[in-house]
Amino acid sequence: MTTPLWTAREAAEATGGVQQGDWTATGVSIDSRTVAPGDLFVALAGPSFDGHDFVGAALAKGAVAALVHRRPEGLPETAPLLMVKDSLEGLTALGRAARTRTTSCCFGITGSVGKTSSKEMLRAALSGAGQTYASTASFNNHWGVPLSLARMPLKADYGVFEMGMNHPGEIRALVDLVRPKVALVTQIAPAHLAYFPEGLDGIAKAKAEIFEGLEHGGTAVINADAPRSALLREMAETLGAKVVRFGRSTEAEYRLLELSVMGDASLVRVALPSGDFSFSLGLPGRHMVLNALGVLAAALAVGLSPETTAMGLAGLDPMKGRGKRQTIALPGGGAFILIDEGYNANPTSVGVALELLRTTAPRGQGRRLAVLGDMLELGDRSAELHAGLATAVEAAGCEQLFSCGAEMLALQEALPQQLRTAHRATSAELAPLVVAEIRSGDVVLVKGSLGTRMAVIVSALETLEPTKINRHPA
Numbered sequence: 001m002t003t004p005l006w007t008a009r010e011a012a013e014a015t016g017g018v019q020q021g022d023w024t025a026t027g028v029s030i031d032s033r034t035v036a037p038g039d040l041f042v043a044l045a046g047p048s049f050d051g052h053d054f055v056g057a058a059l060a061k062g063a064v065a066a067l068v069h070r071r072p073e074g075l076p077e078t079a080p081l082l083m084v085k086d087s088l089e090g091l092t093a094l095g096r097a098a099r100t101r102t103t104s105c106c107f108g109i110t111g112s113v114g115k116t117s118s119k120e121m122l123r124a125a126l127s128g129a130g131q132t133y134a135s136t137a138s139f140n141n142h143w144g145v146p147l148s149l150a151r152m153p154l155k156a157d158y159g160v161f162e163m164g165m166n167h168p169g170e171i172r173a174l175v176d177l178v179r180p181k182v183a184l185v186t187q188i189a190p191a192h193l194a195y196f197p198e199g200l201d202g203i204a205k206a207k208a209e210i211f212e213g214l215e216h217g218g219t220a221v222i223n224a225d226a227p228r229s230a231l232l233r234e235m236a237e238t239l240g241a242k243v244v245r246f247g248r249s250t251e252a253e254y255r256l257l258e259l260s261v262m263g264d265a266s267l268v269r270v271a272l273p274s275g276d277f278s279f280s281l282g283l284p285g286r287h288m289v290l291n292a293l294g295v296l297a298a299a300l301a302v303g304l305s306p307e308t309t310a311m312g313l314a315g316l317d318p319m320k321g322r323g324k325r326q327t328i329a330l331p332g333g334g335a336f337i338l339i340d341e342g343y344n345a346n347p348t349s350v351g352v353a354l355e356l357l358r359t360t361a362p363r364g365q366g367r368r369l370a371v372l373g374d375m376l377e378l379g380d381r382s383a384e385l386h387a388g389l390a391t392a393v394e395a396a397g398c399e400q401l402f403s404c405g406a407e408m409l410a411l412q413e414a415l416p417q418q419l420r421t422a423h424r425a426t427s428a429e430l431a432p433l434v435v436a437e438i439r440s441g442d443v444v445l446v447k448g449s450l451g452t453r454m455a456v457i458v459s460a461l462e463t464l465e466p467t468k469i470n471r472h473p474a
Helices: 009-016 051-060 088-099 114-125 144-150 172-176 200-213 229-238 286-300 306-314 347-358 379-387 390-397 410-416 427-437 453-463
Strands: 018-020 027-029 040-044 065-068 082-084 105-110 132-134 159-160 182-185 219-223 242-247 255-261 267-271 275-281 324-329 335-341 368-373 398-406 422-423 443-447
Touching: 009 018, 009 065, 009 082, 009 088, 009 114, 027 267, 040 051, 040 088, 051 065, 051 379, 065 088, 088 144, 088 172, 088 324, 105 114, 105 172, 105 200, 114 132, 114 159, 114 306, 144 159, 144 172, 159 172, 172 200, 182 200, 182 390, 219 229, 219 286, 229 242, 242 286, 242 335, 242 422, 255 286, 267 286, 267 398, 275 286, 275 306, 286 306, 286 347, 324 453, 335 347, 335 453, 347 390, 379 410, 390 410, 398 427, 410 422, 422 427, 427 453
Parallel strands: 027 040, 040 065, 065 082, 105 159, 105 182, 132 159, 182 219, 219 242, 242 255, 335 443, 368 398, 368 443, 398 422
Antiparallel strands: 018 082, 255 267, 267 275, 324 335
């Protein structure tokens, strides 16, 4: 039996709204396409859609009620509604009330890269110690965080929430809702530079807003290797937080000592405050290991043991768009490895993805191929930062580079001629060229900002058509 989440009366009190009908919701949804029976449907109004137009469809699919700020046309007079002044403000109020009524130990995660991967690692690490809830996908913005809070089960022991931003002040509003016991900053990197004239200083200050919402006596977990790490520490300590650091730096309380990548996993030895500790991470790559070290520090900050935390980390699988690797059979025999890093990109995340490509060995006569899309929102430094990837591309042992987007032309021009395999304006135009070049034994990395739609290329590689394949001997 599904546990009740919100009664009509509770939701009305939380939002200051006026209820119509008596109902009990077992979930909260903002998407009429995926709404489930028992959900409270929140009709958000966006720039290109208005959820009020889909209230009837949501109710028909089993939603018990709809949170609205206007009455949709065509509904029966008795339709179950919760009328508020503004539906987004109503959702925010619902999330705030959910956090107020819970006794869960909450964690907040932010950073230029690694937020979602760290969130999933922490979910797995905490699950061995109690009922753990974490936000879905990358629900880390002004509607994603309150929605995640509104969905949190009443009896959850732990809650894990991801917080993102591309402008100053955005994390401040989100952490005010979450009020975490532990705040983890994964990395500071040149992302969204178009909105930060101060550069990395501005980005670090914006990420440090997460410390402002820490519960009294809370812990700030900081990447000691990150640019502006000292600034983050200073800001956290000024706010009264206890600071612990992780990384390869000798200043880190949680320090990486040894790393061995073994196929799809990593064997790790680290120095903890209590002594050396070894564990296995079900994900390959140095960047994933450093994320796991931050997760280890966050979990131990609330009293978990290293052993309990490591048990959860051992069984992890890479997420789609964030390092997921697949071995894909070729028509007529043979196979290649696809590394899907297509969810998002900035100079730091592309660099670590290329390092992962370097550590993944081709088979037989296979090669390393990189397929890169634009890194967006880099402002005046975009051309410089794209061209600056050339060193990492060559160090990764790439034999061919495919790229798409106007900004990636700067990288093409910075590379030796023999690496400039193909460039097109869009991922859709580039996809068939990549598909046609694959041979058995290849390792193919796909990486780019979300706006470049690199998932189009990933999908094309996952569903290869025989007529598009050049057959090369292994």
